[in-house]
Amino acid sequence: MTVLLATFIKAVVIFGALVSAAGLATLAERKVSAWIQHRLGPNRVGPFGALQPLADGVKFIFKEEFVPEGATRWLFILAPAISAMAAMMSVAVIPFGGLVTEIDGTEIYFSIADLDIGALWVVAIGGLGIYGVILGGWASNSKYSLYGGLRASAQMISYELPLILSILAVVAMSDTLNLREIVNIQTSGTAFGFLPNWNIFYQPLAFVLFVVCTFAETNRHPFDFAECESELVGGFHTEYSSMKFALFFLGEYCAMIVMASLTVTLFLGGFSVPYWEEAPWYLGVAAFVAKTAFFMFLFLWVRWTLPRFRYDQLMNLGWKVFLPLSLLNILLTGLAVSL
Amino acid sequence: MVIVKRKELTLAERLYIPEVLRGLRITLGKMFQPKSTRQYPEEPIPSTEVTRGQPRLAENEDGTLRCVSCGMCEIACPAYAITIDGHEIDRPIEREPERFEIDFLRCILCGFCEEACPKEAIWMSDELELADTTRKGLIYGIEKLKRPASALQKRIDYVKRINDRWRTFSST
Numbered sequence: 001m002t003v004l005l006a007t008f009i010k011a012v013v014i015f016g017a018l019v020s021a022a023g024l025a026t027l028a029e030r031k032v033s034a035w036i037q038h039r040l041g042p043n044r045v046g047p048f049g050a051l052q053p054l055a056d057g058v059k060f061i062f063k064e065e066f067v068p069e070g071a072t073r074w075l076f077i078l079a080p081a082i083s084a085m086a087a088m089m090s091v092a093v094i095p096f097g098g099l100v101t102e103i104d105g106t107e108i109y110f111s112i113a114d115l116d117i118g119a120l121w122v123v124a125i126g127g128l129g130i131y132g133v134i135l136g137g138w139a140s141n142s143k144y145s146l147y148g149g150l151r152a153s154a155q156m157i158s159y160e161l162p163l164i165l166s167i168l169a170v171v172a173m174s175d176t177l178n179l180r181e182i183v184n185i186q187t188s189g190t191a192f193g194f195l196p197n198w199n200i201f202y203q204p205l206a207f208v209l210f211v212v213c214t215f216a217e218t219n220r221h222p223f224d225f226a227e228c229e230s231e232l233v234g235g236f237h238t239e240y241s242s243m244k245f246a247l248f249f250l251g252e253y254c255a256m257i258v259m260a261s262l263t264v265t266l267f268l269g270g271f272s273v274p275y276w277e278e279a280p281w282y283l284g285v286a287a288f289v290a291k292t293a294f295f296m297f298l299f300l301w302v303r304w305t306l307p308r309f310r311y312d313q314l315m316n317l318g319w320k321v322f323l324p325l326s327l328l329n330i331l332l333t334g335l336a337v338s339l
Numbered sequence: 340m341v342i343v344k345r346k347e348l349t350l351a352e353r354l355y356i357p358e359v360l361r362g363l364r365i366t367l368g369k370m371f372q373p374k375s376t377r378q379y380p381e382e383p384i385p386s387t388e389v390t391r392g393q394p395r396l397a398e399n400e401d402g403t404l405r406c407v408s409c410g411m412c413e414i415a416c417p418a419y420a421i422t423i424d425g426h427e428i429d430r431p432i433e434r435e436p437e438r439f440e441i442d443f444l445r446c447i448l449c450g451f452c453e454e455a456c457p458k459e460a461i462w463m464s465d466e467l468e469l470a471d472t473t474r475k476g477l478i479y480g481i482e483k484l485k486r487p488a489s490a491l492q493k494r495i496d497y498v499k500r501i502n503d504r505w506r507t508f509s510s511t
Contacts, residue, residue: 032370035369035370035374036366036369036370037369038369038372038373038374038375038376039374039375039376040374040376040378208356301363301366301367302359302363304366305359305362305363305365305366306359306362
C-alpha cells in the first residue's frame with residue numbers, strides 16, 4: 001500500500017516537474033533566442049519575464065477553437081493529445097535519481113517505473129509521438145499540413161534507425177536495458193584512469209549520432225521539416241489554434257526534455273555525481289537536472305545557430321551517412337565486447 | 340564566359356561537426372555582448388536640435404502669443420492640418436488667433452509651417468509622442484499648442500543658424 005502511495009507521489013512530482021520544465025523551456029527558448037540576437041527577450045510579465053509561460057497559457061485558452069472545413073473532426077482533436085501523451089509517457093522510466101529510501105523491504109528509486117526494458121520503452125513510446133504529427137497533418141484537410149506530416153514521418157523513419165542503433169551500442173556495453181542499471185555501471189570507477197566512467201568516453205561516435213538524431217526525432221532545428229515555416233506555413237500545425245496548438249507545443253518541449261534526459265542517462269552518467277560515488281540521492285537529482293539543462297540549452301543554442309537543411313540533404317545524411325556509421329559503430333562495439 | 344571554380348572543401352569542413360561547433364561558438368559569444376534593445380517608454384529616444392517633432396506655438400515671456408494669424412502656415416501646410424481664425428487686439432502686433440487648431444491626424448510633421456512663419460511663432464518641437472482614444476482629442480487647440488519660447492530655444496537657435504549660413508559664409 002505504502003509502495004503504491006510512493007509510486008503515486010513520484011508520478012505526481014515527476015509529471016508536475018516535467019510540465020513546468022516544459023513551460024520554463026518555452027521561456028528559455030525566447031530568452032536564449034533574444035540573447036543570441038542581441039535582444040532582451042520577454043521581460044514585462046513578472047520579474048525578468050518569469051511569468052511569461054503563464055501569460056502564454058492564458059492567451060492560448062482564450063483563443064478561438066477552430067476546426068477547418070472538411071477536417072476529420074475526431075482525428076483532428078485526437079492528434080495533439082497523442083503527441084503530448086507520447087512525450088509525457090516516455091518520461092516514466094527515466095531515472096532522475098538513485099535509491100531514495102526503503103519501504104517494507106522494497107527499494108524506492110526516483111523514477112516512476114523501474115522497468116527492465118526501460119530503453120526499449122522510451123524508444124517505443126517516443127516513436128508513437130509521430131502519430132500525433134501525421135494524424136494532425138492528415139486530419140487538417142490542408143496541403144501544407146499533409147506535407148508537414150509526410151515529411152515528419154519520412155524523417156522519423158530515417159533517424160529512428162541510427163538513434164536506436166546508437167542506443168544499442170550502449171546497451172551492448174552495459175549488458176542491460178534497464179536505464180538505472182546503465183547509470184549504476186557509469187557511477188563507479190573511472191575511464192582511462194582520470195575521467196568519470198561515462199559512456200561518452202567509450203562511445204564518442206554513438207554519442208554524436210545520438211545527439212544529432214534526437215534533434216531530428218524531436219523535430220527541432222536544423223531538422224524541423226514538420227514545421228518548416230518558410231515552405232509549409234506552419235507544417236502539421238498550420239490549422240491548429242488555441243489549446244490544441246498549445247498541446248502540440250507542450251508535447252514538443254516535453255519530448256525535448258525526455259530526449260535530453262535520455263542523452264544524459266545513456267552517455268553522461270545520468271544522476272551520478274562525478275568522482276563521488278556515495279553522493280546522497282538529492283545531489284544526484286541536482287546533477288541530473290544540471291546535465292539535462294545543458295542539453296536543453298544545446299537544443300535552443302543549435303536552433304538559433306544553424307539554418308534548416310534541405311529535405312534531400314536530410315535524407316542523404318540519414319541514410320547514406322548516419323545509418324552506415326551507426327552500423328559500423330555496432331560492429332566495433334560488438335567486437336570489443338566479445339573480445 | 341566566366342567559369343566559377345567551387346572551393347574544394349577540406350575534410351574538416353566536409354565532416355560538418357567542427358564547422359557546427361565554430362558556429363555555436365560565435366552565437367555563444369553573441370549572448371554575452373551588450374544588447375541593442377532600447378526599452379522605449381523607460382528609455383526615451385534622445386532628442387537633438389534637428390529632431391522635428393510636432394509643431395508648437397511659441398509664447399513670449401509675458402504669456403502672449405507671437406502668432407498674428409496671418410495664415411501663411413495654413414496656406415503652406417500640404418496636409419491641410421491647420422485652421423486659423425484671427426481677430427484684432429490692442430497689442431502692438433494688432434492681431435491674434437482666436438482659434439488655432441492643428442489636426443495631428445493630418446499633420447505629417449514636414450515643418451513647412453515653421454519655414455512659412457514670418458513671425459517666428461510656430462516651431463517644430465522635440466515632442467514626438469501622440470496618442471489618444473478619440474479623433475477629437477488629437478485636434479489640438481491653442482491651449483495644447485502653446486509653449487514658452489524658452490522650451491523651444493534649442494530648435495529656434497538651430498533653425499536660425501542654418502537659415503543664416505549663406506548670409507554669414509557666402510563669398511558673394
